[in-house]
Amino acid sequence: MDAYLDASVLVALLIHDALTARARAFLQTESLVLFVSDYAETEVASVIARRVRTRELTATEAKTAFDSLDHWTRTFTQRIETAPTDIAAAGAFIRRLDLTLRAPDAIHIAIAQRFGIEIATFDLGMASSATTLGVKVAPA
Numbered sequence: 001m002d003a004y005l006d007a008s009v010l011v012a013l014l015i016h017d018a019l020t021a022r023a024r025a026f027l028q029t030e031s032l033v034l035f036v037s038d039y040a041e042t043e044v045a046s047v048i049a050r051r052v053r054t055r056e057l058t059a060t061e062a063k064t065a066f067d068s069l070d071h072w073t074r075t076f077t078q079r080i081e082t083a084p085t086d087i088a089a090a091g092a093f094i095r096r097l098d099l100t101l102r103a104p105d106a107i108h109i110a111i112a113q114r115f116g117i118e119i120a121t122f123d124l125g126m127a128s129s130a131t132t133l134g135v136k137v138a139p140a
Contacts, residue, residue, distance in 0.1 A: 002117040003138040004035045005077070006108045007043040009120050013072070014044065014065045015057070019122050026120060026140040034077040037111050039086075043104055044069055086110040099129045109135055 012023035027034075048065050051057040057065070073079065090106035093099060101109070105126040112119040113135045120138040121127055127137045 001029060001031060001138065002033045002035065002115075003029075003120045003140075004037070004080070004108070004112040004115065004117050005040060006119060006121040006123070006126070007040050007047060007104070008122040009140055010036065010040060010044045010069070011047050012122065014068050015048070015051070022122070022140065026138070029138075035080050035115065035117060036073045036077040037080040037082055037108070039082040039104075039107055039111065041069060041073060080111060080115065082107065082111060083114065086114060089113065093129070093133060099132060100125055101129050105129065109133060 008019070009023050009026070011017070012019035013027070045066065048057065048062050048069075052059055052062045086107055087110075089110035090101075090103060093106040093109060094101055094103060105123060106129075108121070109119060109126070109130045112130070113133065118136040118138040119127075119130050120140040121130070122140060130137050
């Protein structure tokens with residue numbers, strides 16, 4: 001199975017939280033090929049930086065998480081570059097009044113759709129919107 005990882009899965013892999021065990025279990029899926037976008041990496045970095053500002057993480061822990069993100073994505077995933085068409089598709093998704101998407105989630109869905117791969121997310125609203133848009137959701 002090919003799966004695009006959104007930020008919710010990546011954060012759970014890098015920083016121990018309530019979803020870490022679930023994220024690790026997902027990675028045990030046989031024949032799993034993982035994809036991560038430059039956009040997802042940036043969103044994860046933003047989450048880590050926010051957790052430093054809110055004092056949930058120390059600067060040292062954040063630097064370790066950044067290093068882990070860089071190493072893990074280089075070693076275990078295939079990188080996808082965000083394209084202008086992804087932003088345009090995300091904008092169209094957001095303008096649909098039957099979906100309740102935030103821009104970051106719409107961009108992740110657009111990227112997965114462009115590559116024709118399943119999306120792995122822990123965000124139930126995003127998963128529902130992805131399904132409505134014809135993007136398969138990986139059983140994460």
